[in-house]
Amino acid sequence: MKQEIDALEHSMHIKDFLLAIKKKSDHITNFFLITFYIVGLLLSFFYDTWQIGVGVGGLLLIAYYSTKIILPESNLYQYVLSVVLGIFMAQFIYQMHGMFEMHFMAFIASAILITYQNWKLQIPLMLVVGIHHGLFGYYQYLGFDKVYFSQLDYMSLQAFVIHMILAGCIFSICGLWAYQFKKYSETHMELIFNKREIENQELKTANYELDRFVYSTSHDLRAPLNSMLGLIEIAKEDTTEELMLEYFKMLQGSAKKLDGFICDILDYSRNSRMEVNTELINFRELINGVTENLKFIGDNNRTVEFKIEISDDNSFYTDKNRLITILSNLISNAIRYQNSQIPNPFVCIKIETSQTETNIFIKDNGIGIDEESQSKIFGMFYRVSQESVGSGLGLYIVKEAVNKLMGNIKVQSELGTGTTFIIKIPNQQTKT
Template sequence: MKQDIKDLEQSLHIQDFLFIIKQKSDHLINYFLFSFFVVGLLLAFYYDTWQIAIGVGGLLLIAYYSTKLALPKSNLYQYVLSVVLGIYMAQFIYQMHGMFEMHFMAFIASAILITYQNWKLQIPLMLVVAIHHGLFGYFQYNGFDEIYFFQLEYMPLQTFIIHMILAGVIFAICGLWAYQFKKYSEAHIDLIFNKREIENQELKTANYELDRFVYSTSHDLRAPLNSMLGLIEIAKDDTTEEITREHLKMLNRSAKKLDGFICDILDYSRNSRMEVNMEQINFRKLLNDITENLKFIGNNNRTIDFVIEISGETTIYSDRNRLITILGNLISNAIHYQNPKVSNPFVRIEIETSQTETKITIEDNGIGISEEMHSRIFDMFYRVSHESVGSGLGLYIVKEAVNKLNGEIKVQSQVGIGTTFLIKIPNK
């Protein structure tokens, strides 16, 4: 399965590269076609062949561009281009009354077509040259006037055969170049793709080992830290000295802050390492568990009014742990950054489910975030101010978790009014 995906990606890379080549070739051809048309007009000045220059030249442009516009996803216009370039050669030969040098316009056209890296484009051009030379040579040989194919009275059969062989050799060489260029391009892309795959695999391995190291180290740090917090509580109970108790409180706050930072690192590492685990979600139970655990975490111990509104009867499947991370962090921030001037702090959580997606809105009436900071709040370690609590990883983890669920998150906030986070997660 993985090999099939890799082959598909590689094929898409080759198609993208060839599409770019086609676009550049199309752009180049526009200049050549315009130049060919102008050459016909210039020849008309000297040979009084305006009807041929405008009529035939104009029809050739219409044939090419109309095919290209009518079938934009098809390569048929390239084969029409090959025929058009061959007919331009015939037009110039006629306008110059059979001047031999104008046969080289077919060879110029053959070289131009190499840019498309498609050897088959040489075939229509070769057929036009062969039919033109054979038919017009036959007419001239039978005495038709004003054929203007060859400046001599007629072209002998031996000369005609040698001419076609030499022309065929040139078209074959140009076709071979086009084929080789395409093979070289595909091989070059294949080499770059495989090299990139190796580099990506090495990077993934390095990241995985680093995540394992961070997770293991952070997990091991929590054990002695929790023991220290326990000892601090015991020491507070065993002393009556006010200055000692104050120092223990400061130590307790610092230890809890460090523990919170380690927990954030663990959440980040877990989000990076773990695959998305889809399971049926009961949002009401999930939110009740989260809000009960977070209700009294604020420093001022004010009771937060939680308003939970859930609409939609659609069964939702998502990653429960990541939803807990997302909702827990956002609700926790709403509690931490209450507005002390507001008498009724609240957090409103709205869940709206449908067949295609789940919309989550988390609104509070806290201190808010200034507009110039909206674009940076999801950056790693970014903190709104020095007074901010936490590690600066919370919203970054939220953003990463939402990304893991292929969702999107936006923020709306005004200082002194409150903050609203809008989340959309596809329902799988």
Template sequence: MMRKQDTRIRILYVDDEANNLLAFQAGFRRFYEIYTATSVAEGLAILNDHEIHVILADQRMPKVTGVEFFSIVRKAHPDPMRILITGYTDLGALVEAINSGEIFRYIKKPWDDLELKTAIQNAYEVYGTRLELKNKIRELERTNDELNRFVYSTSHDLRSPLANILGILNVAKLQSPSEDPTGFYDMIESCVNKMDLFIHKIIEYYKGIRVDNVNEVVDFHTLVNDSISLCNMQNPQLVFETKVDQTAEFHSDSFRLSLVLNNLISNAVKYQRSDEERPKVSITVKADKKEALIFIEDNGVGIIEDHLNKIFQIFFRSTDYRNGLGIGLYIVKEALTRIGGDINVNSEFGKGTRFTLKVPNHNEQEEPEVAETAA
């Protein structure tokens, strides 16, 4: 579908031969707004001062070829479409230029007016489509940013009244400690706690996608111990088995690694079987100058095999065993992606789950290894 033109197509033609420029102006000035230049410097000056839609350039020019000129132009002015005019058939150079995106197409000299006009029209339509797409993407990013800010702000504002509800509920329980025959107090407290957890996860997600990556020194002993401290109150009977082997200075994003560990360990604690006599969670870390391998394993309820490829989707819940929210593992995946990590899961329903994580060491100061040579 042809794009509706509200302005004339603006064309820049760069050619060291003045006769070619005059011939182009004579044949096309009724249709287009034309700018001409006899050198690369003049062409760049025009591009800096005017919004150009299509650039034509001769291939054989002194000092710089047309393809080389387009390579320069593309970096500073990527939007205009580029058409090469050539009287020589250098097929290898043309194919390379087209494949690398330096030119939209090429026209042979002497050009056919209809062919050149069609090429310009097609190039302008592509220019317009790309411009509309960029504007849509920019608008979508702005809308998404506003939505994220709204969700984050609303989530923060909701936590205060929830805290007030819990406070009033606790006061009511103290005044009438034995009067709750219907169990309404416990139901209200359960719903409020679930909503508060949901809001907390939304805030975690927002921070995970909005906070800039920080490359800092990571101490896995501290990260693992802090995560266990946050989670072990959920089940005092649960045993944590930890082994951290960090043999090199490790650089990554501590905040996102904490998000990952907190969510995975919390899930391992939450989804334990009620009939398990010795509930446990094993956490193993092997970190060296290249990467960290992290294994988190539990003997809980496990995950149905058909669900293993869906558990990282947002709001997907594999089980109703503990009224999960379906957000935690999505946050884990997003956080790992942002630091270049990866995660795999193995599970047997009714026996437990094992997560395997790979996180690269972003130690920019690490010296490249030098191969030893025999004396």
């Protein structure tokens, strides 16, 4: 499956690259087509061939651009372009009464077509040149009046054959260049893709090793830290001295802050390393467990009212552990950042589940988030102010967990009024 995805991605990169080349070629073509038309008008001014310059030149532009507009997804317009450029050459020869040098307009057209990196575009141009030279040369040989092909009385068969062989050589060389340029572009993209794949694999390996190191180190740090917290509690019971108790309280607060930071790092590491484990979610049970664990967090002794509204008529499947991480971080923030000016703090948790997704609303009447910070709060280590508690990883972990669940999260907030987080997570129910 992974190989198929990589192959598809590779194909898409090549397609995008060739599309960019085609767009640049189209810009060049627009310039030359307009230039060719203007040349026809200038020749009309000097040789009084306005009907040809305006009529034929205008029809050629209409043929090219109408094909491009009617069939925008097709490359047919490029083949029309090849024919149009050949007819422009015939138009110029006619306007200048068979001036031989105007045959070189076909070779200029052939060079323009190289930019599309398609050797087949040389074929229509060569056919137009061959038919034009053969037909007009024959009419001139028969003595038809005003059939302009050459300033000579007529072109001998030998001269015609040599001329066509030389023209064919030029078209073949231009076609070969177009083919070689395309092969070079594809090879170049192949090398870039392979190099990037190697770099991505090396980066993934390095990130995996780093995540393992971070997870192992953070996990090992918690054991002595928890021992330290236990010793602080024992030491507090062995003294009644106010100053020592104050020191122990400060030490305990710092240790808990460090423990919270380590827990955030562990959550981040687990989220980045672990695969999504889909299971049936019981929202009532899950919300009750989260709110029960968060009742007494923070330094504020005020009771926070939990308003819970769950509509779970449909079965919902997702990663339970990541969902707990999301809810725990958002609800704990709502509790910590209460608005002291409001007497009745609350956290409203609303769950709406459908067959395709679940919408989670977590609303509080806390201090709110200023508009400037709302676009930054999901950044790693971002803290709204120096008074903010925590590591600055909480909302970053929430965002990453939501991304792992292929969902999205939005925030609506107003200073002094409160904050609402809106999370949408798709239903990962396996169809049987």
